[in-house]
Structure formats: C-alpha cells, structure tokens
Amino acid sequence: MIVQAVLDAAPAWVIQHAPALTVVFPLVMAPILAILQNGRLAWLASMATTAAVLFCAIVLLGQVQSSPTGVISYAIGNWLPPLGIEFRIDALNALVLLLVAGMGVLSTILSWPTVVAEISAEKRGLFYAAFLLCFCGLIGVASTGDAFNMFVFLEISSLATYVLVALGAGRDRRALPAAFNYLVMGTLGASFFIIGVGFLYAATGTLNMADIASKLPTLTGNRAVQAGFAFIVVGLGLKAAMWPLHQWLPNAYAYSPSFVTMFLSATATKVALYALIRFLFSVFQPGYGFEQASFAMIFAPLGIAAMVICSFQAVFQTDVRRVLAYSSVAQVGYMILGLSLGTAMGLSAGLLHLVNHAIIKGALFMAVAGICLTYHGTTVRDFAGLGRSAPLTMTAFAIAALSLIGVPLTAGFMSKLQLGYALFEHGWWWAVLLVVFSSFLAVFYMGRILQAAFFQPPLNPRATRKEAPLLMLVPLWILAIANIYFGIDAEFPLGLARDAAVAAFGAEAFR
Amino acid sequence: MLEFILERANYWAIIGLMMIGLYIAFSAENLIKRLIGVSLFQTSICLFYVTLGVIAGGTAPVLLGPDMPKGDAAGHGEAAPADSLVAGATERFADLAVTYSNPLPHVLMLTAIVVGVATLSLGLALIVRIREAYGTIEADDVRQMDIDADRAQANADDRDFSEAGA
Numbered sequence: 001m002i003v004q005a006v007l008d009a010a011p012a013w014v015i016q017h018a019p020a021l022t023v024v025f026p027l028v029m030a031p032i033l034a035i036l037q038n039g040r041l042a043w044l045a046s047m048a049t050t051a052a053v054l055f056c057a058i059v060l061l062g063q064v065q066s067s068p069t070g071v072i073s074y075a076i077g078n079w080l081p082p083l084g085i086e087f088r089i090d091a092l093n094a095l096v097l098l099l100v101a102g103m104g105v106l107s108t109i110l111s112w113p114t115v116v117a118e119i120s121a122e123k124r125g126l127f128y129a130a131f132l133l134c135f136c137g138l139i140g141v142a143s144t145g146d147a148f149n150m151f152v153f154l155e156i157s158s159l160a161t162y163v164l165v166a167l168g169a170g171r172d173r174r175a176l177p178a179a180f181n182y183l184v185m186g187t188l189g190a191s192f193f194i195i196g197v198g199f200l201y202a203a204t205g206t207l208n209m210a211d212i213a214s215k216l217p218t219l220t221g222n223r224a225v226q227a228g229f230a231f232i233v234v235g236l237g238l239k240a241a242m243w244p245l246h247q248w249l250p251n252a253y254a255y256s257p258s259f260v261t262m263f264l265s266a267t268a269t270k271v272a273l274y275a276l277i278r279f280l281f282s283v284f285q286p287g288y289g290f291e292q293a294s295f296a297m298i299f300a301p302l303g304i305a306a307m308v309i310c311s312f313q314a315v316f317q318t319d320v321r322r323v324l325a326y327s328s329v330a331q332v333g334y335m336i337l338g339l340s341l342g343t344a345m346g347l348s349a350g351l352l353h354l355v356n357h358a359i360i361k362g363a364l365f366m367a368v369a370g371i372c373l374t375y376h377g378t379t380v381r382d383f384a385g386l387g388r389s390a391p392l393t394m395t396a397f398a399i400a401a402l403s404l405i406g407v408p409l410t411a412g413f414m415s416k417l418q419l420g421y422a423l424f425e426h427g428w429w430w431a432v433l434l435v436v437f438s439s440f441l442a443v444f445y446m447g448r449i450l451q452a453a454f455f456q457p458p459l460n461p462r463a464t465r466k467e468a469p470l471l472m473l474v475p476l477w478i479l480a481i482a483n484i485y486f487g488i489d490a491e492f493p494l495g496l497a498r499d500a501a502v503a504a505f506g507a508e509a510f511r
Numbered sequence: 512m513l514e515f516i517l518e519r520a521n522y523w524a525i526i527g528l529m530m531i532g533l534y535i536a537f538s539a540e541n542l543i544k545r546l547i548g549v550s551l552f553q554t555s556i557c558l559f560y561v562t563l564g565v566i567a568g569g570t571a572p573v574l575l576g577p578d579m580p581k582g583d584a585a586g587h588g589e590a591a592p593a594d595s596l597v598a599g600a601t602e603r604f605a606d607l608a609v610t611y612s613n614p615l616p617h618v619l620m621l622t623a624i625v626v627g628v629a630t631l632s633l634g635l636a637l638i639v640r641i642r643e644a645y646g647t648i649e650a651d652d653v654r655q656m657d658i659d660a661d662r663a664q665a666n667a668d669d670r671d672f673s674e675a676g677a
Binding site for chain 2: 148151152155159162163166169173174176177179180183184187188190191194195198201202207377379381
C-alpha cells in the first residue's frame with residue numbers, strides 16, 4: 001500500500017537508477033558536509049540524505065515485488081556483468097536496504113541533542129560526514145552483486161565506524177583503545193574475507209557473485225573453494241560478531257557516542273550477517289557437503305554458545321550499555337542458530353529475528369541515549385527510580401525490554417516463535433529448550449534494570465532534567481509501537497522475511 | 512617433494528608473511544607494532560592476488576604484435592567503442608597469439624592498497640590520540656589505567672549516591 005504509493009510518486013529517473021542512487025546520495029553528501037563544517041546544517045542534510053535513501057529503498061522493494069523474476073540488475077557505468085560491477089537487488093537485499101535506511105532515518109532524527117552534548121562544535125560537521133560514509137558503505141554492501149566490491153564497501157563502512165567510535169573519547173577516553181581494537185580486529189576480518197574471495201576467484205575466474213554461484217557446482221571437491229569458504233565464514237563472522245569473534249563489540253558499543261551505538265547496534269552487525277547469509281545460501285549452496293558439515297559442527301554450536309554464554313555475561317554487567325551489548329551478541333546467536341538449520345523456514349526465522357532485533361535494540365539504545373543525556377550515567381544504579389521521574393522514556397524502554405525477553409504480543413515473541421517452529425520441524429527440540437533457557441536469562445538481565453527503574457526510589461543526584469527532549473521521544477516511541485504492532489500483526493515483516501529467505505535460496509532466481 | 516615445495520615458493524612466502532603478521536597483531540603489546548602486524552598481513556594478501564594473476568610464460572597485459580586491434584595501431588586511429596570491446600572480449604581472448612598475464616588481480620590490489628593506507632593512517636592517528644589521553648602506547652598499561660579509573664569511578668559514584676541518600 002505505502003510501497004505502491006511511493007512507487008507511483010517516484011519520478012522516472014529514480015525508478016531507473018534507484019540501486020545506484022542509494023549509494024550515490026550519501027557518498028556525494030559526505031565530502032560536502034566535511035567541507036561545510038556546520039553542525040546543524042550537517043544534521044539537516046544527513047536527515048534529508050537518509051530520507052532520500054529510504055525513499056529509494058521503498059521504490060526498490062516495490063520494484064522487486066512487482067518484477068516477474070524478483071531480481072533487479074543494475075550495471076554500474078553500463079559495463080555489463082559479469083565483467084562490470086553489478087548491483088543486484090532481490091527480496092533479501094531489499095529487506096536489508098529497507099532496514100538500514102529506516103534505522104538510519106530514525107537515528108539521525110534523534111541524533112542532534114546527543115551530538116550537541118557529546119561532540120565538540122567544530123567536529124560536528126565532520127562527524128556527520130563520517131556517519132554518511134558509514135551509512136553509504138552499509139547500503140553498498142547490501143546492494144552490490146560483486147564480491148570484491150562488497151569488500152570495498154565493507155571497508156568504507158568499517159573505516160568510518162572506527163572514526164565514529166573513537167569520537168566517543170570526548171566523553172570517555174576508553175573509546176580510543178576500544179576503537180583501536182575494533183580497527184585491528186575489523187581489518188583482520190575484512191582481510192580474511194578478501195583472501196576467501198581470492199580463492200574463489202582462483203577457482204572460478206570471476207568475481208560476480210551470481211556468476212561464481214553458477215560455476216561452483218562444477219567444482220565439487222575443489223580444495224581452493226573449500227578454503228575460500230572457510231576464510232569467508234571467519235571474516236564475515238568477525239564483522240557480524242559471531243561468538244567467539246565478538247570481543248571487539250562490548251567496548252565499542254559501550255564507549256562510542258550514544259548516536260553511534262544506536263545506529264551500529266541496529267545496522268552494522270546486521271549487514272555483515274546479511275553478507276554471510278548471501279554467501280552461505282546464494283553463492284555456496286546448503287547442499288554442499290562441507291557447508292552442511294559447517295552448519296552442524298560450527299554454526300549451530302557457536303550460535304547456541306553465544307545465546308547461553310553471552311546471556312550469562314550480560315547478567316553480571318553493571319553498565320546498561322554493556323548489558324545490551326552482550327545481549328546483542330546473544331541475539332546474533334539466535335540468528336546464527338536459525339540459519340544453521342539450512343532450511344528456508346530456519347532462514348526466514350533468522351531474518352525475522354534480524355529485523356525485530358534491529359527494532360528492539362534500536363529502541364533500547366535510543367532510550368539509553370536519552371537517559372545518558374538527561375541523567376549523565378548509564379550504570380544500572382543510575383537507572384533507579386527513573387520509571388517515576390522519566391515515565392515516557394522508561395515506558396518505551398520497558399516495552400522494548402519485554403520484546404527482547406520475548407513476552408507474547410511483542411515482536412521478539414513472534415521471531416522466537418518462528419525460530420521454535422523451525423527448530424521443531426527440524427527435530428531439534430533440545431535447541432528449543434536452550435532458546436527458552438536463554439530467554440529466561442534475558443528475564444534476569446533486563447529484569448534487573450526494570451526493577452531498578454520502576455521499583456526503587458530515585459537516587460541519581462546528577463539529573464539535569466526529567467524527560468529526554470521531544471526530538472528523541474518521537475523516534476523512540478515509533479520503534480516502541482512498532483515492537484507491539486509487529487507482535488500482534490507480524491504479516492508485513494514475516495512476509496518480507498519469507499520472500500527474502502526464498503530469494504536467498506532460489507538459486508535459479510538468483511542467477 | 513622438494514620440487515613440490517619449490518614450485519610453490521611464492522605461496523610459502525605468502526603463508527609465512529601472513530602468519531608472522533597475524534602473530535604480531537595478536538601478541539605485540541606495543542600498539543604500533545600491532546599495527547605493523549596488520550599491515551604485514553594486508554601486504555601478504557596483495558602478494559597472494561598478484562601471484563594468482565601470473566600465467567606461466569605470460570607477458571605484461573598490454574596488447575602487442577598480431578593482437579593489436581585493427582585500425583588503432585600505435586594508438587592514433589579511431590578507437591574502438593568500449594561496448595564492442597567488452598562484448599567481444601571472450602571471443603578476443605580465444606585467438607590471442609601472445610600469452611598475457613591476468614591484469615585484473617593487480618587492479619584489485621590497487622584498491623586494496625588504498626584501503627590498507629587508509630587503515631594504517633587511521634590506526635596511527637588513533638595511536639597518537641591514545642598517547643595524548645593515556646601517555647603510553649603499551650596495551651598492558653592502557654588496560655591497567657582503565658581498570659584503575661573504573662575503580663575510582665565506582666568509588667566516586669558510591670560517595671555521590673550515599674550523600675544523595677543521606
């Protein structure tokens with residue numbers, strides 16, 4: 001409905017060039033903002049840019065849904081694939097694009113008050129320039145159909161992310177070592193990915209992912225292909241914070257500026273996970289022996305380990321942002337468990353959780369950003385009594401927290417239900433028990449914060465004002481209401497996730 | 512056996528460099544040394560790609576001799592339109608008289624080198640900032656200072672909160 005309206009409103013040049021425009025808008029705006037050096041203008045321009053990208057993403061979704069093959073191919077510079085770089089959008093790309101662009105718009109709207117509080121005035125223009133580069137890289141990873149181009153976009157977004165994390169040093173100097181460790185780990189991850197792509201190139205002689213996919217079935221038993229698979233899984237696993245490659249994540253989330261934490265938690269690991277899914281299901285196929293082995297021996301155990309161990313670690317954190325960061329790694333575990341089934345149902349459950357988790361964590365980190373702004377503290381103790389003094393912020397926080405736990409009538413429940421169905425269908429009833437156990441741990445770590453907020457007297461002596469500013473409350477409540485709405489009527493995200501899973505699997509459609 | 516090893520000398524060198532780089536990146540306490548390790552790792556990848564592009568007996572990938580496109584000999588005639596060059600590429604590869612090395616991996620590595628330079632400079636900039644903020648670039652010392660600061664902060668918080676409670 002909305003999609004159709006947007007499609008009707010879009011001018012012809014947008015319809016024709018939408019895949020490229022999603023990347024071009026932020027890529028062009030970033031250097032302009034860096035030259036202008038005006039914070040408020042940069043904020044408005046970033047909002048306009050992310051909104052334009054969201055518009056293009058909706059146009060793309062409409063085009064994919066109405067296209068007979070379900071694939072839009074766009075040859076960059078009119079150099080035809082497989083020699084030229086191709087942007088290839090199917091239902092899976094469209095889902096990720098919509099997610100990244102939507103979260104980009106919401107978190108940019110909310111960013112201004114936190115940026116004023118945390119970033120010094122002369123750096124604000126550059127800050128938004130780095131943000132747009134990061135955004136551009138993430139969008140590019142989600143649209144490109146070329147393996148090497150994916151590496152380049154991955155590094156564009158990562159390099160910008162290191163800068164954004166390091167800018168948290170204005171508030172806490174620990175942001176600097178956190179950014180440095182992220183840089184070392186992230187660079188190694190990208191390097192592993194590029195080695196894997198090199199092996200695939202050596203075996204197939206092409207870099208276009210659809211072309212690689214069509215040539216791999218003739219290369220069964222080729223060691224170079226298998227080595228390439230291993231390198232790609234480790235590299236993208238590092239970027240996606242797959243347990244135990246998540247060591248960079250808690251510090252990077254805890255010490256970066258509030259706006260960055262909020263944006264990264266909702267998008268960065270999700271996009272890396274998308275890239276992993278694209279390689280696992282579209283380039284390689286779940287039918288390959290070594291891939292089945294890796295599903296059963298690597299992905300499923302690591303997903304479960306993430307779910308349980310990181311939930312335990314989350315229980316013992318004192319800083320709310322670290323609780324949420326460890327919980328993020330645990331939630332990545334659910335998604336990995338979903339895709340490790342190797343079935344369309346498991347993958348669609350994993351993708352639904354990917355979308356829902358972005359909405360949940362986006363809302364949680366937005367609420368924490370608001371509290372951080374008004375109460376200057378993010379430990380659990382700082383949250384004491386906030387349910388009374390900041391009811392609007394904390395109610396939204398509580399809704400998202402319940403959704404994270406997976407209480408019925410919330411989005412988190414829907415995706416865990418889908419994951420449970422998929423596991424039962426696969427006969428892994430013991431994994432269902434572990435999912436329930438991990439949700440039980442979530443009751444502990446989120447409940448501890450909620451208990452402090454709603455059932456303890458206010459303690460925090462550093463309060464400057466009560467509620468977060470209106471500019472922050474609006475996007476926060478949009479996400480909180482989305483959590484409830486998608487918990488009652490999951491038709492829209494579930495349909496998107498199912499289409500995306502079919503697109504990831506449909507080797508025929510993908511080629 | 513010896514032949515097997517010697518034939519793949521390039522790859523052994525690459526693996527060696529890669530492992531040295533990885534080891535330094537993980538084990539060095541000095542942040543600059545750690546960055547050197549990462550750089551070494553990235554450089555070994557460039558070597559890997561360049562090795563992939565080499566074809567035994569191949570020459571530099573510039574069309575020469577009988578392979579020169581007709582009509583634009585010596586680069587002064589009508590240039591062939593780019594589209595027809597690409598479209599006809601596969602057929603043109605088939606009847607080349609001279610063996611050429613594959614130029615594509617080299618081009619890819621130009622991009623990777625740019626990424627590497629960006630990473631290295633950003634890493635060095637971060638080290639400068641760490642040195643300004645902590646006065647040291649040893650990872651151990653930085654970690655210890657963080658732990659101490661954490662403890663001091665917790666104590667200060669305790670004081671704040673107990674005063675507020677009283």
